[in-house]
Structures are given as structure tokens and as C-alpha cells.
Amino acid sequence: MIEPSLDLSQDPISERAIYHEYERKRRLRLAGTLLPIFAVLQCIVVIVGSYVTIAIYPGAPVVLQVNIFTTIVMGFCAFFYILGVSFARRGHVSRAVLCLLLPMGATIIVPPLAYDVAYHLAPHAASPIIAITFSIMMATMIFIVLTGILTTGRPPLIGATLSMNILTAIILVYIFHVQGLGAELSKQAVPLIPFVLVIQWAIAGVLLAASGTYLQTLRELGDVRIAYARAQQLDELKDQFITHINHELRTPVMAMQGHVELLLLTEDGLSREERTAYLERAKRAGDNLVSLVTGILDMRRLEQGAEAFAPAPVPLREALDAATQMLDPREMQTGGIRDLRVTIAPELAVWGETVRVRQIFTNLLSNAIKYSPPGTPIEVAAHQIVESLPGAGPWWRDQRPRREMVEIIVRDYGLGIPPAQIPLLFKRFVRLPRDLASSTTGNGLGLHLCKAFAEDMGGSIRVESSGIEGEGAIFRVLLPVPLASLSTEHLHDTP
């Protein structure tokens, strides 16, 4: 019997989750790769920058102060890069990305700040204003690119581009007021500022377009992966099915074949009672085989949707009587003599198919007998109700659509079902862990078929149980009322 955890048939694959996972992994890999690269690059820039400034302006006290300032900023950046690598290793993608963008942003602001510090300390000293302006412009581009490839959606990219626009404009306007070269640059402000801003938006535009096509590709890749995963699940399910059927068939086949063979081999030495016992056992094994094969075929037909039926009124008392006659006599023997308490109005009928309604009764009664102790009663009741369907309308006006149904209740006073295991009950080939560890026979198809039959006829099935031994379980099957019985007088209401 298949363990519950192996049943994959009901597990849907979430396409959205797969896309998100792809995207998350891509960003994580990218951040993990870029963080050390940027850390090294920044070290090189600071070291080379310091060396160059000291070489160009030897002995200037301001250079030392500026270098101390940039080293402090570099320490701040290094801290974030290390933190980012740690986040990336632990799979925290958003934090890792933040730890890359934050020092990157700081790096953009540092040169103008350093320049500002230097300018205030020595206003008349010569300064590398062109290099600073150029590096800022380049850094803003890199920041936009990083934001585009490391974040998801358009808002972060548009926000980053706008911020860089503002920063660029402020820095350029500021630099134009610097004495000397700044004043010279300010003459070209009209072509310079818009050009830089346009370049920044061009980069953002390229990234937005690339991200659109990338998402499309991602979806297509995701579809392929989903199809592959589903094919794998199907294969696994098929293997499980074959293994399960193989196992379930071998025992009754051996019992049937073995008893017949033993009878043939030892016929002369057997008493009449022994011969009868052998034949009875062989017949029982044959019955088990028929039951298993019928169940599998029913399930197969239902899954293929091949078994169309013409609905008709099905009198419930007649269906119940037929079901009790179909019950395996061994089950009745195992359960001892049972008090079957029936509360069904003789004229009550459902809209469905006789064989299916009968099968639902058979399976539910068979379970009730198997899982409750001898001598305890089994109750079967049915009545007409109004079912409120989930649907439109505010709760305070209660305009939910309703339909008239017949509720069939089968109750036993046996072991009950642990509430946590109730969701497993109606899955095919799944038996509760408790039953797997017991000698109670079953193939894990009965309740699955009840659910499939009920739903096929436009109804439903559910179970209530506290899981406390002695309180048993209550199965409630809802089936549509026959067309001619609609709007009858006494209706129970059900949520």
C-alpha cells in the first residue's frame, strides 16, 4: 500500500513559484559574483586614487585629510560587501542586493564630498575636477545597470534612474560654480546636463526592454520545466501504480491458485470439510481479485471521463438494501452482528446513477463495519437540505446561491479518524498509517471512488471525526435531488 507521503497526484505545481525561484536564484548568483568583484575594484580605486593624488599634490595636507576620509568610506563599503557575501551564501537575496547597492551609492557620493572637503580646506588649490565629474557620471551609469539587473520590476529601476538624474544635476550645477575649470565647464552646461541625463535614461530603457524579453524567456523556460516535472511525476505515479497493483494482485492470486493446486494434489486424503474450506478460500481470493480489478477499472474510467451516465432518480432505500446485500459476508462476520439503524424516508431519492449510489453505500458501510467494534451500531440517515454555495454577495445580505440536495449520513462508533489524517482519506491508494500497521484489509480505493462518484453526480463527500475511539466517524454525502422533487416543503438548512 502506498504511503501517504508518496501520493503526488494531488500536488499542483505553481508556475508562479517556479518563476520566482528562477529569478531569485539568478539574482542571488549575480549578487554573489558581483559583491567580491566590486569590493576588489573599490579597493583598487581607493588605493590608486590615493597614490595618484599624493603623487600629483605632494606634501599637501589636504590630500592626506581627503585620503583619510575616503579610507573611512571604503571601510564602510567593505563592511557592507562582506555582509552582502554572507547574505548571498545564506540565500537572502534582497539583503545581499542591498549590501551591493548601498556602498555603490556611497561610492558615487564620496568623490563630490571629498572634493567639497578639499575645497573648503584649500579653496585655491588646484583640484582634479574633471576626473571627479567623469567618475561620478560613470558611477551613476553603473548604479543604474546594477539596479536594473539585481532588482525585479520596473519601479526600482525607474526610481534609481531618477535619483541618479537628480544627483547628476546637483553635482554638475555645483561644479559649474567652482572657480577656474568649473566656470569654464558651466559654459557648456546646456549640452552637458541633458546629454548625461539622456544617457542614463537610455541605459534604463535598454534594461527595461531586456528585462521584458528576459521575463518572456523565463516563462517559456518555466513552462518547459513544469512540463518536465509533470512528466516525471506522471512517471513516478505510474511506477507506484504498477508496483502497488503488482503487490496487491500477487497475494490473492497465490491464495486462489495455491488452494486449487493443493486441492488437486491432496484431494484423496482430504475430508469433505477440508475440501470445502480450500474451495471457499480460493473463492474468497477470487472475490478479492474481482473487487480490486473492478475498483481499478472504475477509477480508470472515471479519470478518463469515459463513463458517461444518464442521471435518473435513484430511490435511496432501494440502493441501501442492494448495498447491504452486496457487502462482503466476511466483513459482516468480522464485525459481528450489527444493528443497522436506518432513517431514510421511503420516497426519498437522489438524482444520479443507481450503481454509483449503491457503490457509495457499499464502500461507506464496508468501512464502518471494518473500523468499528462488534456489537456497535451503524447509522444510516438521509434527508433533504438546502446547500449554500460559496459565491457572490456580502455576508450580511446572505445572497449566496443555494441548491437543494439530499444529505446521506453514515455513522459508526468505531476508531474514528485522527483529524490530521482526514485530508489523506479520499486520495487513491492511500491508507492511513494506522491501517497500514494493522491487519485490516483494504486497497485504498473505496473512499477515493466514493468521492469520485459523488462529484461525478454533482455532489460531494466529507467526513467528521474527533479521532477519539468510540466516537467513530460521520460521513456526509451530498447528492442532488431529482428534478421533480425540487422545492419541497420541509428543508433543513446547511452552511
Next chain:
Amino acid sequence: MGHPSGGTEPTVLVVDDNADLLALVANSLRKLGGFSVATATNGAEGLQCYFEVRPACVVVDVKMPGLDGYQLIRALRGDPDSSATPIIVLSAMVQDRDKLAGLLAGADAYLLKPISPLDLVSAVRQALARTETQRQQRLRALLDDTAESTES
């Protein structure tokens, strides 16, 4: 739990939770093999029964409530008093890995259901006829074969 009738014929303990199959195996061994047969319907009962009747051979199913077939075999193999008793697994689990698990647990033979009563009796006779050395050699060969087919 069923005990054998007192006789000189070797006793075989059959452990299976399926009543019909238990009856079939027991009757086959009694009627066709002339063995004395003790029966148990689960591993724990089988273990208790083993030390009560001291059978010459054990035929055990795998999937049983409580103590399963493999656990029973390991328990018997772990006890010096029962470690040399031939044990035959009779199972409906057909995959090579199941067979390997059975042999690794300590079974002398792994028989697949369905098996004819005559073949079953023959397997029990062969198991009883083997000496301890033959048993060990055969087990090693079986394990090698099964491991090879599992790998392939």
C-alpha cells in the same frame, strides 16, 4: 498463534498476516511436505512462537502489522539461539531492492508470491538440507547476484 502437533517431523514456523495465505502455506507444508507447522499472524507473535516451538525453519511474509518480516528476521539473526535457523521470505514485493533488503536482513531465500505449494515445500526442504557452510556460501552468492542486478 498455532502450535504444531507433537511429532518427530521438523517444525516449520509460518508467519503471515493474511489468514488465507497463512492457511495455504501451513496446509501445503503439512499435507505435501509432512512438516509439523506452527503459525503466527505478525512479527511479534512469530518471535514469541519461535522461542516456544524452536522450529527448524521459518517462512515469513514481509508486510505485517507491528513487527514486520525484516524486523523479525533481524531479531532472529541477532540471537545466538536462533541465528542459524533457515529463514525463507515469502513476499509479493518484486523489486530487486526488496529482495536485497530481505537477504541483507538475513533471509536464506526470497520467494516471490505467487508460488506453487510444491515449489514452496521444495524450497523449505532445500533450506533444511543445507549445512551452515553451504548456507553461508549460497547467501553470499545470492547477495552478489542481487546487488549486481540492482545496480544494473
